[in-house]
Amino acid sequence: MKSGMSGFTLIELLIVMVIASILMMIAVPSYQQSVIKSRRADGRVALNDVAQRLERCYTQFGAYDAAACGIADGDEVASKDGFYLVTATIEEGDIPGVATYSLSAAPQGAQADDTDCGNLEVNAVGARSATGDNTAHCW
DSSP states (O other), X not given: OOOSOOOOOHHHHHHHHHHHHHHHHHHHHHHHHHHHHHHHXXXXXXXXXXXXXXXXXXXXXXXXXXXXGXXXXXXXXXXXXXXXXEEEEEEEOSSTXXXXXXXXXXXXXXXXXXXXXXXXXXXXXXXXXXXXXXXXXXX
């Protein structure tokens, strides 16, 4: 005769816990990399926004650093979500009297762990680059 007791044995519970922990070891790092990758869009948007503002300034006033533009050499602009800080560098170009700019977006806060791309950069001719360890897919 069987008794009325039913349930899980300790061995069954241990097996389930081992399987769950293996799945977590695979899923959590993958999820974290996905989040870091998606936050890069915040930096790209901020860079493009500042670049467009500088180009509009150049179109209106003939200089990237005109007083009415609101962006000067060394200014820092935070991205919308705060994961990047864009720094503008406006300098004399190769041709005398013609200025050029370069922008660098440095990761901030939780995004500082992004060693694959590091700083995202763009310049006046639209050349894009990054300073990280694995820059193939940063842009």
